[in-house]
Amino acid sequence: MQAFCPTCANLLMVEFFDLTGLRYACQTCPYVYNVDRKLAKKHSLHSDQKVEDVIGPPEEWELADKTEACCPKCEHGYAFVVNLQISAEGEPPTSFYKCANGKCSHRWREG
Ligand SMILES: [Zn+2]
Numbered sequence: 001m002q003a004f005c006p007t008c009a010n011l012l013m014v015e016f017f018d019l020t021g022l023r024y025a026c027q028t029c030p031y032v033y034n035v036d037r038k039l040a041k042k043h044s045l046h047s048d049q050k051v052e053d054v055i056g057p058p059e060e061w062e063l064a065d066k067t068e069a070c071c072p073k074c075e076h077g078y079a080f081v082v083n084l085q086i087s088a089e090g091e092p093p094t095s096f097y098k099c100a101n102g103k104c105s106h107r108w109r110e111g
């Protein structure tokens with residue numbers, strides 16, 4: 001995911017704090033964007049859990065990249081993608097998608 005600091009324009013990094021909190025933090029200045037939401041415990045996410053349980057409010061999607069991805073529901077060719085580290089440290093992040101078709105907005109996850 002690429003989100004940029006509004007004060008110095010450097011790349012913001014997603015990081016966890018307080019065990020379950022999530023925020024975007026600038027690496028070169030004190031800017032921090034707190035995501036006002038608590039993630040489920042890192043290791044309690046199961047494959048049958050809904051994407052909405054992990055990504056709910058729209059603020060993540062405002063920072064999301066648009067990418068080429070085929071929506072499984074409407075077969076639209078583009079989706080917004082958010083990558084989150086929800087599994088163990090060192091494992092690849094999980095990608096969450098939201099269909100870029102405004103009439104569909106279907107959400108799904110990968111990884
Ligand atoms: Zn900054």
Ligand SMILES: [Zn+2]
Pocket residue numbers: 071072073074075076099100101104105106
């Ligand atoms: Zn769709």
